[in-house]
Amino acid sequence: MKSSPYSRDGMKTPTVMRWVLAALLPGYLTQIYFFGWGYGVSMLLLLLTAVLVEAGVLAIRKRPVLETLKDSSALVTAALLAIALPPFLPWWMYVMAGSVAVLFGKQLYGGLGFNPFNPAMIAYALLLVSYPVAMSTSWALPLGLAEPADILTASRIIFLGDPLVQLDALSGATPLDTYKSLAGVELSDGIWQKPIFGEHVALGWEWVAMAFGVGGGLLLLKRIITWHIPVCVILGLSVMAMLFGWDPDRSVPIHLHWLGGSLIVGAFFIATDPVSAPTTTLGKCWFGIGIGVLVYVIRAWGNYPDAVAFAVLLMNFTAPLLDQITQPKTFGHQKPNRTLIKVQVK
Amino acid sequence: MTQRHIELHQFPGGICPPTQKALSTSRPIAYPPLAKQLILPIQQHTGMPGRVLVKVGEQVKKGQMLVDAQLPMSVAVHASTSGIITAIDEHWVPHPSGMKDMCIFLEPDGLDESVEYQGYENYLETNPTKLLECIRASGISGLGGAGFPTDIKLKASKIETLIINGAECEPYISADDMLMRERSEDILQGILILLKLTKADVCLVGIEDDKPQAIFAMKQALEKDKDDDTHRVNIVEVPTRYPSGGEKQLIKILTGKEVPSGKLPASIGVLCQNVGTAYAVHQAVALGRPLVSRITTLAGGALSTPMNLEVPLGTPIGHLLEYTGLHQEQLEQLIIGGPLMGFPVKTTSIPITKISNCILATKQGELSTPEQARPCIRCGYCTDVCPAQLLPQQLYWFSTAQEWQKAESHNLFDCIECGACAYVCPSEIPLVQYYRFAKGEIRQDRAATEKSDRARERFEFRNQRIEREKVARAARRQARANTDTKVLSEKPHAKPMDKQPLRSAGAIGDVESESIQSLLVDEAALEAINKKIRMMEDRVGKARERYEMALSDGLDTASALKRALDKQETKLTTLLSERERMMSHSDPAEGKET
Ligand code: SF4
Numbered sequence: 001m002k003s004s005p006y007s008r009d010g011m012k013t014p015t016v017m018r019w020v021l022a023a024l025l026p027g028y029l030t031q032i033y034f035f036g037w038g039y040g041v042s043m044l045l046l047l048l049t050a051v052l053v054e055a056g057v058l059a060i061r062k063r064p065v066l067e068t069l070k071d072s073s074a075l076v077t078a079a080l081l082a083i084a085l086p087p088f089l090p091w092w093m094y095v096m097a098g099s100v101a102v103l104f105g106k107q108l109y110g111g112l113g114f115n116p117f118n119p120a121m122i123a124y125a126l127l128l129v130s131y132p133v134a135m136s137t138s139w140a141l142p143l144g145l146a147e148p149a150d151i152l153t154a155s156r157i158i159f160l161g162d163p164l165v166q167l168d169a170l171s172g173a174t175p176l177d178t179y180k181s182l183a184g185v186e187l188s189d190g191i192w193q194k195p196i197f198g199e200h201v202a203l204g205w206e207w208v209a210m211a212f213g214v215g216g217g218l219l220l221l222k223r224i225i226t227w228h229i230p231v232c233v234i235l236g237l238s239v240m241a242m243l244f245g246w247d248p249d250r251s252v253p254i255h256l257h258w259l260g261g262s263l264i265v266g267a268f269f270i271a272t273d274p275v276s277a278p279t280t281t282l283g284k285c286w287f288g289i290g291i292g293v294l295v296y297v298i299r300a301w302g303n304y305p306d307a308v309a310f311a312v313l314l315m316n317f318t319a320p321l322l323d324q325i326t327q328p329k330t331f332g333h334q335k336p337n338r339t340l341i342k343v344q345v346k
Numbered sequence: 347m348t349q350r351h352i353e354l355h356q357f358p359g360g361i362c363p364p365t366q367k368a369l370s371t372s373r374p375i376a377y378p379p380l381a382k383q384l385i386l387p388i389q390q391h392t393g394m395p396g397r398v399l400v401k402v403g404e405q406v407k408k409g410q411m412l413v414d415a416q417l418p419m420s421v422a423v424h425a426s427t428s429g430i431i432t433a434i435d436e437h438w439v440p441h442p443s444g445m446k447d448m449c450i451f452l453e454p455d456g457l458d459e460s461v462e463y464q465g466y467e468n469y470l471e472t473n474p475t476k477l478l479e480c481i482r483a484s485g486i487s488g489l490g491g492a493g494f495p496t497d498i499k500l501k502a503s504k505i506e507t508l509i510i511n512g513a514e515c516e517p518y519i520s521a522d523d524m525l526m527r528e529r530s531e532d533i534l535q536g537i538l539i540l541l542k543l544t545k546a547d548v549c550l551v552g553i554e555d556d557k558p559q560a561i562f563a564m565k566q567a568l569e570k571d572k573d574d575d576t577h578r579v580n581i582v583e584v585p586t587r588y589p590s591g592g593e594k595q596l597i598k599i600l601t602g603k604e605v606p607s608g609k610l611p612a613s614i615g616v617l618c619q620n621v622g623t624a625y626a627v628h629q630a631v632a633l634g635r636p637l638v639s640r641i642t643t644l645a646g647g648a649l650s651t652p653m654n655l656e657v658p659l660g661t662p663i664g665h666l667l668e669y670t671g672l673h674q675e676q677l678e679q680l681i682i683g684g685p686l687m688g689f690p691v692k693t694t695s696i697p698i699t700k701i702s703n704c705i706l707a708t709k710q711g712e713l714s715t716p717e718q719a720r721p722c723i724r725c726g727y728c729t730d731v732c733p734a735q736l737l738p739q740q741l742y743w744f745s746t747a748q749e750w751q752k753a754e755s756h757n758l759f760d761c762i763e764c765g766a767c768a769y770v771c772p773s774e775i776p777l778v779q780y781y782r783f784a785k786g787e788i789r790q791d792r793a794a795t796e797k798s799d800r801a802r803e804r805f806e807f808r809n810q811r812i813e814r815e816k817v818a819r820a821a822r823r824q825a826r827a828n829t830d831t832k833v834l835s836e837k838p839h840a841k842p843m844d845k846q847p848l849r850s851a852g853a854i855g856d857v858e859s860e861s862i863q864s865l866l867v868d869e870a871a872l873e874a875i876n877k878k879i880r881m882m883e884d885r886v887g888k889a890r891e892r893y894e895m896a897l898s899d900g901l902d903t904a905s906a907l908k909r910a911l912d913k914q915e916t917k918l919t920t921l922l923s924e925r926e927r928m929m930s931h932s933d934p935a936e937g938k939e940t
C-alpha cells in the first residue's frame with residue numbers, strides 16, 4: 001500500500017520540460033528573425049533525430065517508449081543544441097549531434113537523471129573538437145548585413161551544400177571572434193566601426209541574448225530555476241572581465257561578453273540543467289561562478305570561438321564534489337557536515 | 347490585559363498546501379451515538395503497556411480503570427462507557443505498520459453510567475505531586491500525535507518556556523481548532539495547570555493564522571481570566587505554513603531556538619504540549635474525569651457531513667464513517683491522520699485511540715495522489731522545502747543505492763517524515779517511503795551488529811574462562827607434581843623419625859584441598875554472577891536499542907528510555923566490578939593476566 005504523503009502539488013517533470021521549451025521560444029524566434037531559417041531547419045533535424053534515437057534506445061533497453069518520451073527531456077536537449085550550434089552546418093552534423101547527445105550524453109548513463117554531463121554540451125563539444133572550421137565559420141550574418149536565409153536557401157545549404165548559394169555572403173564569424181582577432185591590431189574605436197557590431201553591441205546577437213534573458217526570467221518566475229546559477233555565471237565572467245579585460249583596445253569589453261555570444265542562453269538554460277548541476281544552494285553558486293570564470297578564461301586565452309560548452313562540461317565534473325562539500329546545516333545541528341565521504345570504521 | 351510582543355522566526359522550507367478545513371469547521375463538535383462495541387487497545391501511547399485490571403465478563407462503569415500505570419512508562423486506560431468486558435484479545439490498532447495488539451473489548455450497556463468523579467476544586471493551589479499523580483491516574487498521554495505520557499514529560503526540570511501547540515498545520519484536520527473555539531476557557535485552565543507544574547516563566551500558545559476564530563476564542567478566555575498567572579500566557583498567531591505544527595518547527599518559530607539533533611526540547615528549556623492535552627489535563631485535575639474521549643475530525647469529500655466529533659475512545663472507525671455519511675462508492679482513500687503524514691486504514695474496525703486526530707475519507711480525484719514515479723531530475727525543489735534542511739534527493743539516491751552510511755552521514759535520521767519533499771517532487775517519487783525503508787534497514791543493521799557484538803563478547807568471555815580453568819588445573823597439577831618431587835627428593839635426606847616432610851606434604855595437601863574448595867565455591871558464584879551479567883547485558887542492549895530507536899524517530903520517550911538505559915548500565919557495571927573483584931580474589935595471578 002502506498003504510504004504518505006497522499007497529496008502532491010506543483011509541476012510534474014514533463015510540465016517542467018515543456019516550460020523550458022516555451023521559455024526558449026522568445027530567444028529562438030529572435031534568432032530566426034535575425035539569422036534566418038537555418039535555425040529552423042537545424043531545429044527540425046535535431047528534434048527528429050533526438051526523438052528517434054531516444055525511442056530506439058528505449059526500445060532496445062526495453063523501457064516504456066511513449067511514457068518516457070513524454071517527459072520531453074530529449075526535446076529540450078535537441079532544442080538547446082539547435083540554438084547553440086551554427087545554423088549552416090551540413091545536415092549530417094546535426095544528425096550526429098542529436099544522436100551523440102541522446103545516446104552518449106544521456107542514455108548510456110542510464111537515461112534521464114543519471115547523466116553526469118549536460119548531454120547537449122557533450123555533443124556540442126564533440127563537434128567543436130572534430131570540425132573546428134565548420135563550427136567557427138558556419139554562423140549566419142545578421143539581418144542588416146545580409147538577407148536572412150529563407151527555408152529554401154537554408155535547406156539547400158544544409159542538405160546540399162549548394163554551391164549556387166553564395167554562402168560567404170550569408171555566413172561568417174561571430175562578433176566575439178571578430179573582436180578578439182582584431183583586438184591589439186586595431187584600436188577599440190576602429191573595431192567598433194565594423195558593421196557586425198551594429199549600432200549598439202553586436203548586431204542581431206544583442207537582441208537574441210536579451211530575448212533569451214526574457215525567457216530565463218520566465219523560468220525564474222515559474223520557479224523552475226533559481227537565480228543562483230545564472231547570476232553567478234554572469235558575475236563570475238564579469239569579475240574576470242573587469243580584472244583582466246578592462247582595456248578595450250586589447251581585449252573584448254565586458255558588454256560584448258554579455259551580449260555577443262551564448263553567455264545568456266548558457267547561463268539561464270544550459271548551466272541550469274538540473275541533472276548535471278549541484279543541488280545545494282551554495283553548490284549552485286560555486287558552480288555558476290566556476291562556469292563564468294572558465295568562460296572568460298577560454299574566451300580570452302583559448303582558441304575556441306565560444307566557451308560555454310567547455311565551461312559547463314568542466315564544471316559538471318565538479319558537481320558531485322560541490323554537492324558533498326556544500327551541504328546545508330541540518331536543522332538542529334551545530335554546523336554543516338562538509339567532510340568528504342566519511343568512512344565509518346567498523 | 348496587554349499581550350507581550352513575541353518576535354516570530356521562520357523555520358526553513360515548508361509548503362502551503364490547501365488547508366481544506368472549512369468543511370469540517372462549519373458544524374459544532376457533535377456527539378455520535380455509542381457504538382455496539384468498543385475496542386480499547388491496552389497501549390495507546392509511546393512507552394510500555396500497563397497491567398490489565400479486569401477480566402472477561404466483568405461489568406465496568408465509565409471512567410473505571412481497565413489498565414493501570416504502575417510501570418514507569420505505562421499509561422492507564424479507562425472504560426469509555428459502562429458495559430461488559432466481552433474479550434481481551436488481539437485486534438488491529440491504528441499504527442502505520444498495520445499491526446495487531448492486545449485490546450479490551452467492551453460491550454456498552456447503553457446506560458453510560460460513570461464512576462464518581464472527584465476533582466481538585468482549588469487545583470491551582472494543590473500540591474504539584476498530587477496533580478501529577480492525578481494526571482497519571484487519568485491516563486493522559488500527548489493528544490497531538492506522539493502520545494508520550496504527559497506526567498513524565500511534565501517532570502522535566504528547568505523549563506523556561508511552555509509551548510502550547512495549537513498550530514494544527516496539516517490539511518483537513520481541525521480537531522484542535524474546534525476545541526479551541528468551543529472550549530477555550532477549559533483549555534486555558536489546563537494551560538495554567540501546566541504552567542504551574544512546569545514552573546515555566548512564559549507560555550506561548552502557537553496557533554496558525556488561518557484559525558481566526560480559535561485565536562479570538564483563546565484571547566477572550568484570557569481576557570476573562572483574572573488569575574495572576576495569565577499574564578504569562580501569550581496567544582501567538584503563526585503564519586500558516588506546513589509543518590509549523592511539528593514540535594521542533596513550532597519551537598523555532600516561537601523562540602528562534604533549534605532543538606539540537608537527537609535531543610529533547612527540554613534540553614533548551616522548552617516544553618511542548620498540545621492544546622488537546624491541556625484540555626484533558628484540565629478535565630482530569632479540575633473535574634476528576636479520566637481521558638475517555640477525544641475530538642476527532644471526520645473529513646474528506648466522500649463524507650456527506652464532515653465534522654468534528656467527541657468520540658469515546660475505542661469507537662471503531664466504521665461507526666463514525668457511518669454516522670458522518672460515507673459514500674462508499676465515491677471513496678478513494680481512507681486515511682488515519684492527515685494527507686501528508688497519515689497512514690492507510692487496514693479495516694474499519696480499527697478503533698479511535700488517544701492519538702487519533704483525524705479520519706480522512708477522500709473521494710476520487712480529491713487529492714492529486716502521486717502516480718507513476720519518474721527519474722529524479724535533481725531539480726532541488728525537495729531541498730527548498732525540507733524543514734530539516736536535508737538534501738532529500740541525495741538521501742533518495744543513497745537509499746536506492748543502499749548506501750546506508752552515506753545516508754546516515756547526510757543526517758537521514760533528522761528527517762521528520764513530513765512529506766514536504768514528496769509533495770513538491772515533479773517526478774512524483776515517493777521519497778518518504780524510501781526514507782522509512784532506509785531507516786528501518788539501518789536500525790536492523792544496528793541491532794544485528796549489537797547482537798553479534800554481544801554474542802562475540804560472551805564467546806570471548808567463555809573462552810577466557812575455559813582458558814583460566816585450564817591454567818588453574820595445570821597449576822594444581824604442577825603444584826602436586828612439585829610436592830611429590832619435593833617429597834621424593836627430600837626422602838633420601840629425610841630421617842625416618844622426621845615428620846617434617848610429611849607434615850609439609852600434608853600441609854600442601856591441605857592448602858590444595860582448601861583452594862579447590864574455594865575454587866569450587868568461586869566457580870559457582872562466578873557462574874551465577876556471569877549469568878546475571880549476561881542477562882543484564884541483554885537488557886542493556888535492548889534498552890539501548892529502544893532508546894536509539896526513539897531518538898532517531900525524535901520520539902519524546904527518548905529521555906525516559908535514556909534514564910532506564912543509564913540505570914541498567916550502572917547495574918551492569920556494578921556486576922562487572924563484582925565479578926572482577928571475585929576473580930582477582932580467587933586468583934590474583936590470573937587477574938593480572940586478564
Ligand atoms: S524534487 Fe524530486 S526530482 Fe527534484 S531533486 Fe527532489 S527527488 Fe529529484
Ligand code: SF4
Pocket residue numbers: 731732733734735736738760761762763764765766767768777778781
Ligand atoms: S520528509 Fe524528511 S526529507 Fe522530506 S521534507 Fe520532510 S524532513 Fe525533509
